[in-house]
Amino acid sequence: MVKAAATRGDVHAANQSTPLISMRNIRKSFGSVHALQGASVDVHAGEVVALVGDNGAGKSTLVKIMAGVFGFDSGEYSIEGQPAKIASPADATALGIQTVYQDLALCNNLDAVQNLFLGRELTGPAWFGRRIRRAECEVRAREVLTRMRLGQLSLTRPVGAMSGGQRQNIAIARSILWTPKVVIFDEPTAALSHSASEQVSALVRTLANDGLGIVVVSHDIHNFVVNATDRIEVMRLGANVASFKSSEVTGEQVVNAMVGGNEAVNLAG
Amino acid sequence: MVKAAATRGDVHAANQSTPLISMRNIRKSFGSVHALQGASVDVHAGEVVALVGDNGAGKSTLVKIMAGVFGFDSGEYSIEGQPAKIASPADATALGIQTVYQDLALCNNLDAVQNLFLGRELTGPAWFGRRIRRAECEVRAREVLTRMRLGQLSLTRPVGAMSGGQRQNIAIARSILWTPKVVIFDEPTAALSHSASEQVSALVRTLANDGLGIVVVSHDIHNFVVNATDRIEVMRLGANVASFKSSEVTGEQVVNAMVGGNEAVNLAG
Amino acid sequence: MANSAAASGDVKRRTFGEVLNSDMRALPVIIGLVALWVFFALQSNVFLTPQNLSNLLVQSTVVGIMAIGLMFVLLVKEIDLSVAAINGVTSVLMAKLVVDYGVSPWLAVTVAIVTGAAIGSFSARWVTFVGVPSFVVTLGLGLALNGLQLVLLPPTARYGLMGTGIDKIAETKISGITSWAALVIGLVAFAALVLSGIARRKRAGLEASLFSRFVLPLGAAAIFGAIVVTILNAHQGIPVVVLIFAILLGIGGYILKETRFGLYLYAVGNNDEAARRAGVKVARIKMAAFAIAGGIAALAGVLGASRALGVGVFSGGGVGGGTLLLESIAATVIGGVSLFGGRGSIHAALLGALVIGTVQNGLNLMGVENYVRLIVTGLLLVLAVSIDKLIEKAMGQQNF
Amino acid sequence: MANSAAASGDVKRRTFGEVLNSDMRALPVIIGLVALWVFFALQSNVFLTPQNLSNLLVQSTVVGIMAIGLMFVLLVKEIDLSVAAINGVTSVLMAKLVVDYGVSPWLAVTVAIVTGAAIGSFSARWVTFVGVPSFVVTLGLGLALNGLQLVLLPPTARYGLMGTGIDKIAETKISGITSWAALVIGLVAFAALVLSGIARRKRAGLEASLFSRFVLPLGAAAIFGAIVVTILNAHQGIPVVVLIFAILLGIGGYILKETRFGLYLYAVGNNDEAARRAGVKVARIKMAAFAIAGGIAALAGVLGASRALGVGVFSGGGVGGGTLLLESIAATVIGGVSLFGGRGSIHAALLGALVIGTVQNGLNLMGVENYVRLIVTGLLLVLAVSIDKLIEKAMGQQNF
Amino acid sequence: AAHAQDAKKVFFLLPNTTTIRFTSRDAPFFVAAMKEKAPNAQVIVQNGEGDPARQQRLVEDAITQGASVIVLAATDANLAAGSLKAAADAKVPVVLYDHDAVGGKAEAHVVFDSLSVGQAQGKRAAELINAMKKSPVKVARVKGNEGEYGTGQYEKGQNEFLQPLIDSGKVKVVCEQYTQNWDPALAQSFAEDCLTRNGGDVDVFLGMNDGTTGGSVAALISQGAKPGDKLVTGGQDATVEALRYVAQGWQDNSVLKDLKVEATYAADVVASILDGKGVPKDLINGKVNNKFMDVPAVFLPVKNITLDNLSDVVTAGVWTWPEICKGIEDTEVCKKNNK
């Protein structure tokens, strides 16, 4: 993978400012399954934070709590220093948090444009029933897709009829359609081709340089995580076990922390 | 990625035997979408064939035709030299073809054991209604999961409640539960953690060494495809554009072929 | 991005199957319907008379209108078994206001519709808040409303509506120049909508074929409309109830195809979790869908009462909803609306109601014995939809 | 593999919610039911008499048995609106054979059941081959069968069954030592099944707590069974129809929980494409489900005919299926079976039928006015299920 | 609820809610009559709602509650045997009310002879048809719910007068149809389609009750006819709506069954049984064979109401003039009588 050309944000400087998002000691159970047992993460403006961990470590759960999909049992969640008032994904979106979910969360019966704008359509006046301004939406969609080098993607086919990668691309495009403050990517490149993945990592860096806070969940430790992020939070059994500056760590160290190597000390109960 | 320790099958020798699976000039349209426009692939015993291509190139469609999920419009599909009589996935399974689908194809309301054995349960006698031998299934499931280092996975929770990686692991485990002749992996490691991916690539090599034919669709060109496979088929726009021996090619060359660099000559219409 | 051939070929190289799949999704059902018509025209020489076609249309309106409302609920993957009861209880309420309290018909009808909508939104709240399946909530609520209907009725068990003004709705027919004016107004509205969309596309620099997007649909609508108006005029004119049905179809189609709310219905029906994550207020959308179904059911109740010149225990199909409920659901499903949400368009209500209405009307004209009527009705319903499905299959369509 | 805490904690640290979710999924509905009982016991002092409880059980059997069959169809995400018509037409067929042709009751009943199953599998073929939604196929088929029922009936429109032997089914009650023997046989079969499962687990070296897997469920079954038998004996004994219902529940539960076919029903209902890819013959599973529903509907028809001592036009609920159809579907849904496939267990049929039966029986005993009865029936149905859902919610359960 | 322990319970079990007379008239009349004839008895009214299975449960529950007498208007005559048997087994006497119940034991049957209702309808129709010059007279028959006992008896009664006319060629039946559940909306569609089918050339609509005739009237109105254009006959029950149609000239007649009389006779029979005197012999004037036994019957007279004797309804206390004339105050008969 080509390392993003742009310089990274200054991690230390960022850490001293008020974080855009700060989660402390979050716990969350599904019935008897304790998915999160005290997880914490901070995201600052201009920073790319990687969230890594073994399968089932609780990354997606944490991400969904950030995005307002789930509530949490205990812990603190604040946004720009204020306790977050997020009861639903709509609240999170309103606060400028955009999410690319691991399961994509697309409506299979709708086409690309409809999925991209879902929940935030450009519409006509209320007295006319909020008619969707399809033409404007299409132009805008085409712009974003072209920026992602997806100019050829059909805008009118239901996304249920698309390939895995095409669907993932649409989910990513959706998150950057508007100018959010924080973008959360849950395994954004899992289904993407090599070149499309590179597009996405370049995109992530561009967004961070524009001052956004970025959270990326990824299993691509050796290339993406170590090279394209600023900070790495390692999760195990629903809690943080280690935190690294990406520039000061090797892939092996991160992997060791994930599976419980020696340097990871504070193992969750 | 650590290169699989086992030696590769001899590509040339394999190519001269009758291929386990041979597909020639397969065409397939969905309405106006021409997903495959003359795709071909051979799989020999003991060989790992990589199927690569950009998103939407038609890889999954080809894989699904191999597995009997879709029929095809024209072309030839033969198994061990005989025209394949595959009208349904059940036929493919009966012929020893196992598939890990990109969308996993799990039943979310069933637990891991039930998903692993779906369609091939160990049962009691017909006069007793084919009672499922749950205990035997569980033991067997535990064995396979342990082999994949997934000993801790809950066997009784519905898989719908599991993380993306856990689900993918179950789908993979299912394909090797019985001793098939051919295993097809459609992006098997997309949602897997680093260590779990390494397990899977080791597994792929082990299976090939046991004499199975393996097809792997993957976007992980630089690590997995180039290092852990024997032959690489590159698809573009629903057709083959290049074919490489993995040992004689670099990742860059493969990527170039995928996106239509100079060395790929026979571009499909 | 791969497969540009496919992607960019979207407009130019559409196969017949593709066309079917989108704009002309209705075609197979229409073929089924035409098959029914040919069958009955061969059986009865009055079937194709203007008088009969006019009757057929009127007889299909109440079910058709109910089906429009139900569609909204089915689209969001819910069901409303109380629509027939709402139809009954609100029509009785309306009649009571008019007859017992001398309320003006306009006001009484408005009250009925608002009440229907309120009842619908109440079911929705129960469904979304408590999480009880809508099947159970609306089944129970329907029974309760049946009970309420009995309470509202006077000891004579019937309110006659002759001479109250309500009877005028079913009686009035517009003919001659007025009827053509109605058609022209409808066509102009349609044209204006389509043209404004095309203009926007042009301004945005997008492809917008005037022929396939404007000339073709408008021409088809004009020809179809002219035929219908001619036939109706050959009898007595356009019955107001048919006009109301047509207007509701127009508004419904606009809502479903053009507005944000319509889009949300499809999104919620396909994947309510995805819709929720995208910020759609799922509970509110469902509430609106149920409210629309309730309000429309009430309107259908008013029309039914006007046609029957009175209300009674029978209004709304009687206890349990009877034929009215079953036919309304059947009409939507026959028209292609999925019971599993997210699939179906407005023409379903028209076509489904026409299929049901045609079978009944045709068999009445044939004057067959009761048991033959039941058997043939059953088989024709299944066959009409089977034709649809077989054509779809032959075209190799994929559904989502 | 991460989260071993959660994974390995599966057995030991189950929260109340988790327990509810699996083995004791029935508990909330039972609480709803008990609430109903307390309510009616306070309203009527005969409600809890053995005679009434015995009646209540018998009155719930026909619907309960129909619900067992319907469950199979609902589990695979289909619906069968023709079950009531099958019930009617096969019971008339059975009566015709017995009365007109002097066929032995045993043979006639067998013919009825086989016919019912054949009709069911015919619908299924149509659904799976042609792709017409089962709602439409079975709606149409149901009407056709209603017509056939008229054809089969004699001009008097009735076959009396008194003295034909069929009447014995509803009449016979087993009491005293025989009734206890029946209970013991049932318990022994249950124990044998559970024990063989546990033995297998032990042999395979798997965890198998004798207490939670054997002592608890068997104890509960024994106590519950003993109470039921005592109550029934205090009236006249166990009615054979109740025994048949119990046996069907047992067999149904075994099929759904233990057999491969049962598993396939759930798999197909949740994700039929995944099931197909795994090699499950989806069409065949659906056919079996419809055949079972049809056969069981026929059996319920026989029991209904035996109870009514005759068959007529209204056997099977009359044209359209009437109350019988609606109550059968409602029973399954109230018991927790999802209309969207893949969710529900056998107790749904029992509990759903009991909820409906209780509400009706209780209100009959209260002797309320008809309109009050309708209103209260509706509200109680919704409330009983709401209790269920609210408990579920409070326990924070997740469903798939 | 705890009622006086010694009060004897009489259950009056109605067939359905769609034939509204049972709930709105028979029940109150019967309760009132019972109050007079057996003041200590407690009368409980319940409704089978058109579902025979449900009515059987009602019978069983009545027995559970210690019913002394069950007055049964069967939902479906053909599926009532189980109910009768349950009552017989529990030794609870059953008095059949209005509807037949086939195949079981009953003490008595209080009934307007359905056959004579049909005869009254047929006789009136035949008179009117014979008075027409046209031949053949085209008749549309809008019949009741198929398979019901009543429907069969009405048809039989009508045919006694109609069949000779058909045979002689004076009458041609151009449409004939049962009306599912007596649903007026279905009757209306059927009548409309019959007119269409015959190009409007239908002279007589012969119904079986006021619902089916009302449907025919609504059809005529929807097709733009005027009162008197076509003959609508064969009403039954003298519902207020039908009487208004009669007053306006839309409909010719409706058979009046004086429900108060029926309810009172039923109360007499029940009171006598409660007193342990059995069925009063003097009331019995016939028998009905219900395929199980000859049930002693109390047959009651019926009267056909036309424009000429509309006032009989008022005299009998069934309706008042203001009730009948509401909304049609300007008709002749109302101007005359409704002051």
Ligand SMILES: Nc1ncnc2c1ncn2[C@@H]1O[C@H](COP(=O)(O)OP(=O)(O)OP(=O)(O)O)[C@@H](O)[C@H]1O
């Ligand atoms: N069921 C379908 N109906 C219509 N079009 C389809 C369907 N499935 C796939 N396609 C289209 O066929 C083409 C090939 O899809 P396919 O899934 O085979 O791609 P792929 O190579 O697997 O891509 P990816 O790497 O993104 O998984 C795409 O353009 C896709 O949109």
Ligand SMILES: Nc1ncnc2c1ncn2[C@@H]1O[C@H](COP(=O)(O)OP(=O)(O)OP(=O)(O)O)[C@@H](O)[C@H]1O
């Ligand atoms: N809805 C749910 N109900 C019950 N358990 C759940 C649910 N969602 C997740 N879990 C469980 O919670 C734990 C954490 O899951 P999560 O999806 O957060 O993992 P993850 O770190 O994202 O893993 P992956 O890398 O595989 O995506 C897992 O054990 C999972 O099975």
Ligand SMILES: [Mg+2]
């Ligand atoms: Mg995850």
Ligand SMILES: [Mg+2]
């Ligand atoms: Mg793919």
